[in-house]
Amino acid sequence: MDPLGDIFKRALKSRIFKNREKLLPDYVPEALPHREEEIRRIAAVLAPSLRGEKPSNLFIYGLTGTGKTAAVRYVLSRLEASAKEHGQRVKAIYVNARYRDTPYRVLADIGEGMGVSVPFTGLSTGEIFGRIVRRAADSSTLYIVVLDEVDFLVKRRGDDVLYKLTRINSELKSSRVSLVGITNSVDFIESLDPRVKSSLGEVELVFPPYNAEQLRDILSARAAEAFQPNALEDEVIPLCSALAAREHGDARRALDLLRVAGEMAEREGGERVRREHVMRAREEIERDRVVEVIRTLPLHGKLVLLAVISTTAGGRSHSTTGEVYEKYKSLTRRLSLETVTLRRVSGILAELDMLGVISGRVISKGRYGKTRVLELSADLAALLRALSEDIALGELVEEVKREALGKRGGM
DNA sequence: CCTCCACAGGAAGCGCAGGAGT
């Protein structure tokens, strides 16, 4: 009668979740376990703003999921509240350069945060910049501009925007803007113009990865907010922590696992999240990642991957660059396409390795040369399914699939 | 000890698409 009624009823009254949103990546919790020291240091750097003085510029780096963004946001919200209380005008502006990846958009966001009216288009970056400087000059507010994932902006557009931003203050009689840069890549700072580097990096802060024990604390705290009491079996949190700790202590990964496991339990109408849900959540997350990686692969990348699958099928599970290249050429010929060079295939193989789809190590076979030995490191079925999405590959995927599964199953 | 295989992987540059500036 009412096929959706059941779903809605269940969603309204979850036995698993109390508040699922608390597990989403952009939620900033009340407390950040094991980041107390970092938070104190950030606060110490930014605190002079409460006296109306310009804080030092701050540069923060650490791997993904180490709490950089959360820590900064946490401090800023407290800072703004405290400033308000004491009648100081402090305004934080947060820009994520991964999504606002042109100088124009970054400047537009900053301008908007400062209350400058910025049309979506039509102005030169120089003009917006001028407006920002003017605004900063005749406002009594102190601005703290956070540039999250700055490496994206610099990688794609060079560092002259950063240079300009660090120069805002020198164009003003009194300094009114401080910068907080955040990045995942450690070697990023070295690639900067020395002038930008010294200015942006007045104070530097490193966020180390979490270990399994720390992840456990984080998850426990978050789970208490997100899940119904008793919705988790005891082993769930330690398991999520251990799995994420293996992936360079990525807290975001750990929270994802927990959330997806919860969603699975809920979809099944279960009452508790069990160990098995976590294991399946991990597979699902991994599958999604693989599908996404493959979807964005260029055509010849897919063909090379298909060749790897084909040459590693059956009894032997590894092959070499040369073998893959031969197979790749024959697959390509079947589609009447041009082939790329060995050099490129070698490069593609290195990329696939970095993406975690295959793994290879370089070995020497002495008299018989030196090569990279390759094997698949992602789930075969997931790879094939993702590849079959590309219609340009036509029948080839089906064929390789039969080849791979046939030999394996037939043995 | 030297050679030489079968590649690895750096450097430079090309053609193209798409987006921005003018």
Next chain:
DNA sequence: ACTCCTGCGCTTCCTGTGGAGG
């Protein structure tokens, strides 16, 4: 409407290298 710029996929040319076989 036009040029300029940038990133990407790719090629060309290159130098480098661990160790089995001579």
